Amino acid sequence: MSKGFYKMTLFAKWMLILLGVVGATSVGVSSQAASNRPFWTEQAMFRFGEDLFFTGRATCVASAEDGRQRAYNSALQEILNYTRTKELPGIPIETQMVYEEDDSDSCRSGQVSVWRLLRAPASRLDKLNRMASHQATAPDLRTGGSGVSGKVRDLTPKIGMYKDDAFELFGQSKTLSMMRNGTEVHWEYPRFGLTLIFDANGYLIRWKQVGSGTSQLGEGTSTHRKSEFAGLEGSVDPAKKKQAEDEGMDLSKRLEKMQLESKSREKETDSIRFCERAYPRDMQLQNSCIQYETDKRKHLSLSGGDGRSDADRAAKVMCANRWPNNMNVQDSCQKFERERILNPPHRRY
Structure with a gap:
């Protein structure tokens, strides 16, 4: 091998290493930036309460102002795609949130990427979508636009949902606070203005979200006005607001009932699984075992016991009968x- 060829080979190796380091660094920076973004930036559209939300994005633009307008136009196009219409006369379109990221991804220095989240009343958009669907299926009629097929993802928090399910939807909260002497836990997502409130057992008892307070009309006017909606929690008819607050007085009792029913079903399910594994070939023993295990779990949860005293007594009786003369x-x-x-073993047959 010639000396010149060896130097070229060595140079090529160093270039590959350098490119690999630069590429890995770029991927790391990009992943870190993506992890800091609000969860809604990854959603093209979703349903939340009585509203539909649409995300628009403008990448690597010269200024934040230009990016906000382009992101608005992008999100507005998503709405038009969903409704399969060319305009949205009289439908209020709100800006829920704007997220800006300087020097993001592969942008040049000084450029910015902008995400803008718009929302509009779901009932009115759904109506337009249904009308377009009917027209598309009628003979000799066709509509423009590709439309949006499939079910829209529903991110509305459900009263009574467990904290693990909420984590799957919204991810890790920015802050977590104990309130009311530890009887409530508040998960706060400040970038989205969302607060989830759980009881001490980890079940959602209420939630709230406050919007940005600005809106634009669907026909494209630049007129800004105070939002008709105070937030996602308040996306209801104001006349019904007091009634909803009054009904909230009984929410804790209804939730407690839901939790008890849910726990009872969980105990029964655990009993069935245990007994099916223990007696896979004897249905009579299975049924007796299920009844006993279910009653035992209910008794232990009500009495606050853990079953260890029963296990001690049972073990003592069995072993005293087997080995009466050998302590x-x-x-x-x-x-x-x-x-x-x-800790019963899992039987295999």
């Missing part, structure tokens, strides 16, 4: 039987 064997037998009762 050492009785002791080791009791430990074994106690663990076997508390």
Whole structure:
């Protein structure tokens, strides 16, 4: 191998290493930037309460002002695609939030990327969508635009949902606070203005979200006005607001009932699974086992016990009968039987 060829080969290796480091760094920076963005930037559209939300994006623009307008136009086009119309006469379109990112992704220095979240009443947009669907299926009629097919993702928090389900929808909250002497836990998402409020057991009891307070009309006018909607929680007829607040007085009792019913179903399901594994070939034993295990779990949850005292007594009786004259064997037998009762093995057949 010539000396010149060796130098070229070595140079090529160093260039590959350098490109790999630069590429890995770029991917890392890009991933970190993406992780800091609000969750809605990854959604083209979604349903939340009584509203539909649409996300528009403008990438690598010269100024934030230009980016906000382009992102608005992009989101507005998403609305038109959904309704399959060319205009939205009289439908209020709000800006829920604007998110700006300087020098994002592969943009040149000084450029900015902007995401803009618009919202509009779901009932009015759904009506336009249904009308366009009927026209598309009628003979000799065709509509412009591709439309949006499939079910729109619903991100509305459900009263009574467990905290793990909320985490799957919205991700990790920015802050977590204990309120009312530990009886409430508040998850706050300040970038989206969303607060989820859970009880001490991790079940959602209420939620609230405040919007930006600006809106634009669908026919394209630049007129800004105070939003008709105070936020996602307030996206209801103002005349019904007091009634909704009054009904909220009984929310804790309804939620407690829902939780008890849910826990009861969980206990029954756990009992069925345990007994099916323990007695896979004997239906009579399965049924008796399910009834016993379900009643036992209900009793333990009400009494606050954990079943260990019952296991101790049962193990003591069994081992005393097996080894009446050998206390050492009785002791080791009791430990074994106690663990076997508390942690039953999975049988395989």
